[in-house]
Amino acid sequence: MTTTTQSYGEDNFGFTTEQVHAGETVDGDVGARITPIYLTAGFVFDSFDHAQQRFAGEDGGLVYSRYANPTNTAVEAKITALERGVDSLLVASGQAAITVALLGILRSGDHLLSTPSLYEGSKTLFRENFERLGIEVEFVDDPHDIADWKRRVRPNTRAVYGETIPNPKNDLIDIGLIADFAREEGLPFVIDSTASTPYLIRPIEHGANIVVHSASKFLSGHGASLAGVVVDGGNFDWARYPDRFPQFSAPLGGPGSPSLNEKFGKTAYLEYTRTIIAGRLGPTLSPLNAFLLQQGLETLSLRVERHSRNSLAIATWLESQPEVTSVDYPGLASNPSHAIATKYYPRGTGSVFGFTLAGGTADARIIIDGLELFSRMSHMGDVRSLVLHPATTSHAHLSAADRERLGIYDGLVRLSVGIEDEADLIADLELAFTKLRVSDVLEAAASGVRENIVEPVTGALVE
Ligand SMILES: Cc1ncc(COP(=O)(O)O)c(C=O)c1O
Structure with missing residues (x-):
């Protein structure tokens, strides 16, 4: 079998051309355009001597996967x-x-x-x-x-x-x-x-x-x-x-x-x-x-471009929600890492970031359970949008004091923003925040009702 390998990486091509073509092999016998899956544990030696040469690394050929x-x-x-x-x-x-x-x-x-x-x-x-x-x-x-x-x-x-x-x-x-x-x-x-x-x-x-x-x-x-x-x-x-x-x-x-x-x-x-x-x-x-x-x-640049664009839009939207105390996204001018982002990351600062809710774990639970498009998952960098509550999952083994020191607050929600349409992702977040607001109103009403019931009774007891 004859294969030829294309070499790139000399600044001759743009990133997207390289991600498609660099390293690709063209199989000269079969003509497979995409490097196939060579699902084999090892590789055959032509003869006794050939095996010896391969083990000695003399012809640079393959031995074992x-x-x-x-x-x-x-x-x-x-x-x-x-x-x-x-x-x-x-x-x-x-x-x-x-x-x-x-x-x-x-x-x-x-x-x-x-x-x-x-x-x-x-x-x-x-x-x-x-x-x-x-x-x-x-x-x-x-x-x-x-x-x-x-x-x-x-x-x-x-x-x-x-x-x-x-x-x-x-x-x-x-x-x-x-x-x-x-x-x-x-x-x-x-x-x-x-x-x-x-x-x-x-x-x-x-x-x-x-x-x-x-x-x-x-x-x-x-x-x-x-x-x-x-x-x-x-x-x-x-x-x-x-x-x-x-x-x-x-x-x-x-x-x-x-x-x-x-x-x-x-x-x-x-x-x-x-x-x-x-x-x-x-x-x-x-x-x-x-x-x-x-x-x-082969599609890395296209995805990361979209991931980053969606993330900046979502981070900007989150920053304006009254329940959110901070958004850890360096693309935002208000973020402490913004100067480094401007210096090193002209194409964007990725799409995995957290935001902190004033209402701690209780609010994080309502937001995370209220999302329908985001998958609740321990993973990131997926084309799908994902959400996780670090304090009760990835960082649950740490003491509360250590979590606090690392900025893993009870109200921190981590997003891995996918490549879906920006409007759909923001609509999903809006839905979750609406559920949070409804829950706050119901809770306030319930405590008001409780106060109204308890006060006269307590009053009666005091009298
Ligand atoms: C920054 C970073 N490095 C390494 C890993 C580990 O990667 P893997 O899950 O592929 O072992 C992760 C997993 O989330 C990660 O976020």
Whole structure:
């Protein structure tokens, strides 16, 4: 079989052209236009010698789908081009992507410095699972204060971590500022860009070194399957710090043999993470799910554009509702992150955000149960609009004081705004707010009736 791979990502084409064509393979024998699903565990060797050559990596051919598969490779090439990286690795979920990306750098005894506002699943992964592996994760108090970062660097610090648009608070970080700090300290900057996607920002162009995504979200868009991806920017000089990152500078096959740095240069990190970390721990993405991700990626810009437009309209509408005390959307001029949004996100600031209701959990319950178009779900970045109450679901395991500190108030409602028609989404929210107002009126009337009944009786008793 002959396949040819198109290469893009050189700024020759616009984003939408690239998302359709980058990485695509054209199957020369059959003529399949779309990279097919190569649903196979392994690949046949022509002979005894051929098997030996493949295992020695001599012809770069395929061995077993845990390491590489043509469907996955085509999707990896597309994402690499969109992110302006040098190579990518698909894995089974976003959590797997974060885990293998960091285990490609860190080992027991190492220290990771992180921004404080992160997806709660990453925090529990760091606090509980990484702690059991002997990796300590420390959170800075103020990610905008470089002195705070500097004060916390230790001899065993090995990486810096953050999220582009932190889930769920949207308290944006200044990527360039943190990237400059990380570079000066000789530390790779790993960033989760799930909520932004390369259509809104390419973190590598702002100095980040490794980008991770939960590809289950916007990159797929259909909500049909989970996936994760690690993108190597090829812009961290691992060879400069052989004592910190010995995995890339040690001879691969014993004394005298080349190291990963020598053999692979700019892709040394991704090679290590693919073969030694993911290849052995085994969170392989099924080629079937890679194919579904490929279908989603082809429409990424169109969806994210619509997601962002709908979100700004909904955030603006929410801000004018008297029951709402705050809207965490950086696209709003009133938001504390608006200046960073203007600097880094000219195409929009995504579509996952919260708003807080003055009436706490009781009001959140009425709004969430009152929505008909929004699905009550723990997911985001779907073409469908979704809604969740973080305080009683994703953040329920935290103490009330910790939730308060993180801004996860009882009245916080998180939306993942979909691509439906803006007017229909606002009408659905209007319906839910009307139900809230009716309920408030009924409650006031009921308490008035109670007062009218109780007072004369109490009065009688007092007399
Ligand atoms: C920012 C972020 N990163 C990673 C993940 C984990 O992704 P997955 O559910 O695909 O494992 C999520 C899930 O919501 C997320 O919001």
